[in-house]
Amino acid sequence: MKKPVVIIPCSGIGKAYGTICREAVYEVVERRRPDKARTLCLGLLTKGDEEAIDLLKESPCISVDGCAKKCSYKNIERMAEKTSIPFTIMDLFRKHRDLNPNDLDLGTVLHLGEGGKYLVHLLADEICHVMDRMGDKDE
Numbered sequence: 697m698k699k700p701v702v703i704i705p706c707s708g709i710g711k712a713y714g715t716i717c718r719e720a721v722y723e724v725v726e727r728r729r730p731d732k733a734r735t736l737c738l739g740l741l742t743k744g745d746e747e748a749i750d751l752l753k754e755s756p757c758i759s760v761d762g763c764a765k766k767c768s769y770k771n772i773e774r775m776a777e778k779t780s781i782p783f784t785i786m787d788l789f790r791k792h793r794d795l796n797p798n799d800l801d802l803g804t805v806l807h808l809g810e811g812g813k814y815l816v817h818l819l820a821d822e823i824c825h826v827m828d829r830m831g832d833k834d835e
């Protein structure tokens with residue numbers, strides 16, 4: 697059976713964008729593509745956990761980052777020595793020009809507002825779209 701895609705959100709503590717990334721990943725791995733995707737704690741990777749690194753080396757990977765520092769993308773590259781398919785909140789805004797972050801009710805780290813929930817939905821859509829295209833290529 698084909699290996700599930702490993703999707704790693706950044707840890708994003710203290711920012712609603714971090715929560716949006718994590719929630720979008722949960723949406724994909726728990727609700728939309730539970731048989732095709734799994735997630736992994738970024739902290740395990742940064743501390744050099746061998747099991748986590750091995751899993752990443754042998755699986756397709758997606759990184760989801762809340763800001764330009766791209767912690768998930770860079771740590772996957774550094775620790776597993778591979779390139780992940782990158783998603784960032786900024787790319788989402790670049791793609792959806794009608795969305796203005798200043799006009800959205802993002803909410804807080806603990807409780808996303810309607811705008812934050814909408815971004816979770818959009819980000820999960822984008823991730824699923826790319827995953828489905830990856831599946832098509834393998835067939």
Ligand code: SF4
Nearest residue numbers: 706708762763766767
């Ligand atoms: S990418 Fe940005 S928001 Fe995410 S963990 Fe790194 S610094 Fe925080």
